[in-house]
Amino acid sequence: MLGFRQMPWSSAQEQEQAPSEQLCEGVSAVVAARQGMEKPLTAVAEAFEELARGMEADGGELRLAPFSDSCALVSVLFSSLGMAFRFAEIEYVTKVNDLIGAGKSYRTLSDILDKDIQNDCVKKQGSHSRNLRRVRLGLGLIKALFEQFLDTEGTLYDAATIAYGQVCAPFHSWAIRKAVGAGMYTLPTREQLIVRLNETEGDEEIH
Known part of the structure; x- marks a missing residue:
């Protein structure tokens, strides 16, 4: 069977830049900081709820550092899906790692977009804006997948x-x-995924 590791989700040059390790150093540090979380799915949901509250408090501005930290946690959900999403996971954490680094220089997502627009490099390979788009695609995939998973018995x-x-x-x-x-x-069964996430059918319904 072909897994995501073997598939060209991005250009050949971008694939060469992907790290061989599962988590980049920056992402690994964020995940390690929250290793105490017993239930990854619950922890991710709570992190994004907290992010939404912070965005509301900041008048609609989304701060880059907490956004990147929350996105890093999603890599745990990619990992729970096994080898089928392995390559997607590697690409995702590479882009998140870039945003974590950018958080040291930029305060909000708007700041990096404005800077890339100013430098005419929004669509340039490796730009923060392009990497942000890839992260959003990864978030969209995980969101849609788990919505389907939690809302149906399939x-x-x-x-x-x-x-x-x-x-x-x-x-x-x-x-x-x-x-x-x-x-x-190659995806795990429904029951196997629930065990990996340390969730129960009852827990799933509240997310």
Whole structure:
């Protein structure tokens, strides 16, 4: 079976830049800081709720540092999906790591967008704006997948297939979509995922 590790989610040059380790140093540090969380899905939900409250308090501005920290936690959810999403996970954490670094120089997401627009590099490979777009795509995929997973009694395969079709498939060629479909068969079962996330059916319903 083909897994995501073997599939060109991004350009060949960008793939060469992906790290071989599962988590970049910056992302690993953030995740390690919250290793006490017993339930990753619950922790991620709470982190983004806190992020929303902070955004409201800041008059609609989204601060880059807490946003990047929250995004880093999502890598745990990618990891729980196993080898099927391995390459997507590596690409995602690489882009999040870039945003974590950018957080040392920029206060908000608007700041990095304004700077890249000023420098005419929004679409340039490796720019913070381009990496932000990739992170948003990863967040969208995970959000759609777990919404499908939690709202239905179907399999994880069904949820992942629907989520991929909604979020990523429109940007991929027929060959990539075909390979992704094959990789979906390596996903864990619904029961296995619940165990990995240390959740119960009752816990799922509250997220």
